[in-house]
Amino acid sequence: MTVLARPIPPLYTVYVLRSTVNHACLYIGSTPNPPRRLKQHNGEAKGGAVRTSRSKLRPWEMVALVSGFTSAVAALKFEWALTNPHLSMHIPSQERISISTQRKRNGMPKRPRSSMTSIMSNIHLLLGVPSFSRWPLRLHFFNADVHKVWEKTKAAAKEPLRPNLPVITDFGPSTTTSARTLESEDEGDAPKSPSWGINALPVDYVPIKDYVAKGREVFGFEREGHCVVCREHMPPGEGVYALCANDGCEGVGHLSCWSRHLIPPRERQDSLLPVDGTCPKCSGKIQWVDMxxxxxxxxxxxxxxxxxxxxxxxxKAKAKTKATAEATATP
Structure with a gap:
């Protein structure tokens, strides 16, 4: 079997859909592009799932999602566990919230019916188990009522989530200050999608463009220097080196040194994957997933x-217009 080496995707999510016609009808899926996937579920683009194709349940809305998965496989593991919490080995038997009480014809346990409360409870449970607790995940809510269900679930949970898990709410321009004002559109331009909710999620690498450009310059001009952790010289092209993500900092180090630096000594016996920490060179906050x-x-x-x-x-037309405007503005 050939294993394809690919970069970490800019975005991969596990989402929760709810029918706007019948709030009891829910669906769980995964995608690297939530706006496009929602259009597919609503029949506005090719694709989508059979379960969401019934016209009497459309339109669907994407009310919540978990982002930060480092690959499609990682997202699919979480999606399967959330869809099948009665079977998932990620959840210890004694901690299961969803339990099957019926059997299929083939003898396998039948999936219990999901509610928004059970889904939120299982998300809370999965985010806290060792399999996923150190992943760089974020939880997003795009509906105030669903967020209230989450808050009740969190308050009733026996175990709290890790303190550095980001929970982001974006309910639209009328109820949140996080929504950005739409810029005026030039005549002839395609209509822009609202810059809030799932449409505000970055589906490409543009948010880290400056960071990527810095990396190309540092390594392209062989400015690796000495490891910021162990202080040893790093010969260009002879190792796996990571670069600090903070603006103005060119701190470079061996991957193993960064990992050792970012995992607290008390956690090294049980943890192999760092989450975050500070750069030894600039003392700024860094996220392992960004690096x-x-x-x-x-x-x-x-x-x-x-x-x-x-x-x-x-x-050429826009360039000419810009040049004319600049010439007119010049005294």
Whole structure:
């Protein structure tokens, strides 16, 4: 079997859909592009699932999702566990919330009917088990009522979630200050999607463009220098090196040194994967997943980096208009 080496995707999510016609009808899925996937479920684009194709349940809304999965396989594992919490080995038997009481014809346990409360309870449970607790996950809510269910679930839970798990709410421009004002559109331009909710999620690498450009410059001009952790010289091209993500900092170190630095001594026996910490050079806060996105893009995604850093050509008409405006403004 051939294993394809790919960079960490800019976004991969496990989402919860709810029918706007019947709130009891729910669906769980995974996708790297939530806006496109929602259109598929609603019949506005090709694709979608059979279970969401019934016209009497459309339109569907994406009310919540978990983001930060480092691959499609990682997201699929979480999706399967959330869809089958009565079977998932990620959940210890004594901690199960959803329990099957019926059997299929083949003898397998029948999946119990889900409610929004049971889904939120199982998300809380899965985010706390060792299998997923150290993953760089984020929890997003796009509906105030569903967020209230989550708050009740969290308050009733026996075990609290890790303190650094981001929980993000974005209920639309009328109820949140996080929504960005839509810019005016030029005549002839395609209508822009609302810049809030699932449409505000980054589905490409643009948010880390400056970081990627810094990495190409540092490693392209062989400015690795000495490891910021062990202080040993790092010969260009002879090791796996990671770069600090903070602006203005070119701190580079061996991958193993960064890992050892970012995992507290008390956790090293049980944990192999860092979450976050501070850079030894600039003392700024860093996220392990951000560093790994840049590293995997640099080492596995040369085409993606070329597309990201390629300068866009300005259409002649717009360039001429801009030049005319600048000339007119000049005294």
């Amino acid at each position: 790994m996105k840049e590293l995997t893009l640099r080492t596995r995604g040369s085409k993606e980096v070329d597309r990201l850093l390629k300068k866009k050509r300005v259409p």
